[in-house]
Amino acid sequence: MKKKYLLFLRLFLLLALAACLLKGLEKTHAQEIIPHAASAKLNPLLPGYFADPTIKKFGDIYYIYSTTDNVMLASGAPTVWYSKDFENWYNYTMDVPSFTTIPLVNFWAPDIIEKDGRYYLYFGNCEMGCNIYGYVSDTPVGPWKKLNENDKPVIAHNYPRQGFPSLDAQFFTDTDGKIYGYWGTWVHYNGGYAVGELNPQTMKDMQQSNNIPLVQTPASFEAAYMMKKGNKYILMYSGASCHDETYNVRYAYANTPYGPFTPGANNPILSTNPDKTVHGPGHHSVLQEGDDYYIVYHKHDYPMTRGGLSRQVCIDKMIFENDSTIKAVDPKNTGYINPAKQKIPVNLALNKPATASSAYHLLGQNVNYTYQPTLATDNNNATLWKAASNRFPQDLTIDLGAEKQVKRIFTQFEFPTFYYQYILQYSSDGKNWKVFSDQSANRTPGSPMIDDNDVKARYIKLTVTGTEKQGLYAAVWNLKIYDSLFEIPLSIKNKNSVNGPAVSSKKEMLLNLDVAKASVTKSVTTLQNGGTLGGFFKSIGEVPVQQDELGVKALKFGNGYLTSNQPVPQQLAWNGSYTVATWVKNPEVNKDRECLMSWCNRNAMRLANSYNAMYYNSAGYGAAGHLDYHFDMRFNKLPKANEWHHLVLTFDGMVEKIYVDGVLDNEQSMTLSSAIKQAEFIVGASDEGENYSGFMASLRMYDYALIKADIQKLQQQTKPGK
Known part of the structure; x- marks a missing residue:
């Protein structure tokens, strides 16, 4: 079994390599300093590195299921984000059982279906061939139970034809109740996407599966997504290479879920914008709110991390000209969208001055960028403060300008799925400090980390004392301060990690x-x-x-x-x-x-x-x-x-x-x-x-x-x- 797994994974890496080489691996984009509007609500939606987003609304809560990026070929923990207001998103590491014989490592491109009050979670994994596995729960966040106890995939490698890698599955429920699946990656090598019907009785096997020929989805690569507009079936997909600026979203339309599909106008409808502030956008899903449509996708981080797998989730408006024509999307770093239209708690730290023990200055090939302290108060998930080295302690201090009532502090650390150890202090004069919350022994990951108290303070100081993983920096996307307590959408909490704190460098x-x-x-x-x-x-x-x-x-x-x-x-x-x-x-x-x-x-x-x-x-x-x-x-x-x-x-x-x-x-x-x-x-x-x-x-x-x-x-x- 292990040899077979290694062979499959070698194939996976070789195919990815070939795709990258064909697109020109060494092509990079000049990364200039990009000013951000200090008071604007900005993309990305999520404070962290996540990709392949599937957005759903269950009840009055929005959920984003995604690949956890920037860890071992995008093989981080299986997580979900949830929110009511589209401003504050909460990260939760889901309880997804491992395979019988090997650990669950890959959790790629998840999708979820609600049916008869139960929730069915599907995701790709390449540890025993590239397969789609299924799980079921009574809630949108788990705990999850295997649909097949023997680890049998819902969509297996080599299905519906020999050599076909089953990844990137997305499911679509038609108006007649039938559920269709669309899947496939590296489809330019594998003859196009696959489509089939999910068995509605078992929810764990496919039937009547066919190939969608490449000619019907030109310039395709991966990430098929089906939706319906009027009587037209809109098959959206990603093209080019996910590792560089060529990545994009395209679509084709048909009169049936199986096609034949006709390439749409305005393709690609989402691609890197002229100033490259939205770089390599793709692998999306769509949220419909009334007559409005929103495309939720990932783009590369800035400055871009090598390999293009430090991606971040964004949202933009998507407009139909008619039932079979989508306008080109104008991707933005600004232009914040809030379909929920809910009242947002006032963040006292927004745009307030900040100082830090140090700040990392990234100076190199086409890059001149400082992760300065004020980037932790700009309410921008594209920017963060990062200390100059990964040694501890490191501290960040925010000046509220005057003494304020402080009851809650949100801290959004760089990596939500690993824990950080820290102390929050407060002061009226910046000299005499008292403890707001002592998390120096913390072993619970999450974002945001929520600390409550009831004090009056002008200054708030965050001191990071350690991390779960070796070499991680003291780094914060946003630190938000509130003068009141407010509802958190779900009463769930991440489990404590069994891992001890990281061993720091001894400078030896x-x-x-x-x-x-x-x-x-x-x-x-x-x-x-x-x-x-x-x-x-x-x-x-x-x-x-x-x-x-x-x-x-x-x-x-x-x-x-x-x-x-x-x-x-x-x-x-x-x-x-x-x-x-x-x-x-x-x-x-x-x-x-x-x-x-x-x-x-x-x-x-x-x-x-x-x-x-x-x-x-x-x-x-x-x-x-x-x-x-x-x-x-x-x-x-x-x-x-x-x-x-x-x-x-x-x-x-x-x-x-x-x-x-x-x-x-x-x-x-x-x-x-x-x-x-x-x-x-x-x-x-x-x-x-x-x-x-x-x-x-x-x-x-x-x-x-x-x-x-x-x-x-x-x-x-x-x-x-x-």
Whole structure:
């Protein structure tokens, strides 16, 4: 079963890679500073990274079911957002049972149906082939029970034809009560979308399923969505590549749910806008309120994170010219929409001055952006305050301008599905502080975090003391302050996490291999580690110590490699910071593979960003590999063969950089999910071979990111032959 799963997942990644390469992986958009109207209500709707939204209204509450993004190839917790006023959205991690034999990791593109007072949840998963699974509950938020106890899919891989990946299912209930499903991804490879009827008696199997030929949905990729306008069936879908600015929404129409479909006018009806403030919009659903229609979709974050899987949910008005024609949507960062038309509690912190212990300045290729403190008071889910480093404590202080009654504080942290530990204090003069709420031992995730009290204060200070996951920053989308208590739509609360708080960086040099101290030999047996982890490295296969023509003593790799007898420490897990610095000389560099060092377990998750390794080759993962070309980093200028080079790979929890001989060569914004369980330090190869075939004079690894000045100093100190 595991082998079959790995084969399916390899296929998934290869297909995604091919799609990306066809669309031009290296195409990026210049990211300039974008001013935001300080008092406007702004898209995105949700404070966090979520994608593939399905919006529903059950009773007087709106629900958004979505893929949890920015975690292991968009494989975060199964969550739902709910709201009555479209202003304050509440996040809840749903109780969705795992599979019988393996954990539930993928929760992709969910959809939900209400039928006879019960709720049926469907989502895609690629752990045992790419299938659609079904669950049922008496409430829209669970707890959920499997429709099939034996883990049988509702829509299986290879259905309705061989090789067809069953993902991105959306269901449509017609006016006669029949329920139709539409599904498929990478359809430009797989001959178009699929359509079938959901068995209304069981709600867990499909019947009369057919293919919708590609010619009926031109330029299609994934994310089919069916709706009805008058007597016309409108099949909407996403085209191009979800990883870049080409992603868009299109549609076709027909007289029956099965087609044949005619491509609609004005296609694509939703695409990247001219100033690229709405970048790569797609994979949507539609909300109808009376005669009004709203398209709810995701777009890329700003500044855009590498790979395009840090997406955010937005809403815009969608207008029909007639029953078979949709106008092009004008996507906006402004132009807030509130179909609920409910009264919104007054946020005392809106646009108030804010200061912080630090703020991250992202300065790099076409990017100059500061995550400044005031971005936490602008009521804008596109912007956030982020501290300058992922070390704690970090604090944020808001000045209300005058003493006010404060009864409730909402804190929307960057990652809603992980817990943050924090303390809220209040003061009248900014000098003498009292505790409003002490959550320094908190282990409950959620957004917003809600803290109630009843005090008078001019200043509110948030001090973040820790996080659940290694390497996460103190970062807040919005901090909202209220002078009254008000209704929360549902009386539900997230469960406490079983995970302890993250282990912070100790600012140490963990590994230090100095070959200059070794004796020339046909093959080393062990080499002592001079770093704080201690222990030693042993050779697997032959790893000789040789001298080159300049008299530099170095390890010569080929078929052998070194492994450490010390486990990979916890501070390197997840999004933990690091630096790997090494002196190398490779006689041949114009090839792939060639791994200098790895420290993650590639087989633990096999999802993008869960694997980290440093390379020296000419491929797309030439400098750093993360299991997927969408996230890997190449050398911009490949270091010359048969010359000594000082190569340094750094990651500070935000940006990954590769330096060549003290000069920054490439960089990219990243979020990692490093899998270190049962991982080991490997020097001269990866956990799947990929052997390095050159010389290595030294190697150091740190549990923090060195800055350029320190890198240049290290280069001089460790230069071979000195």
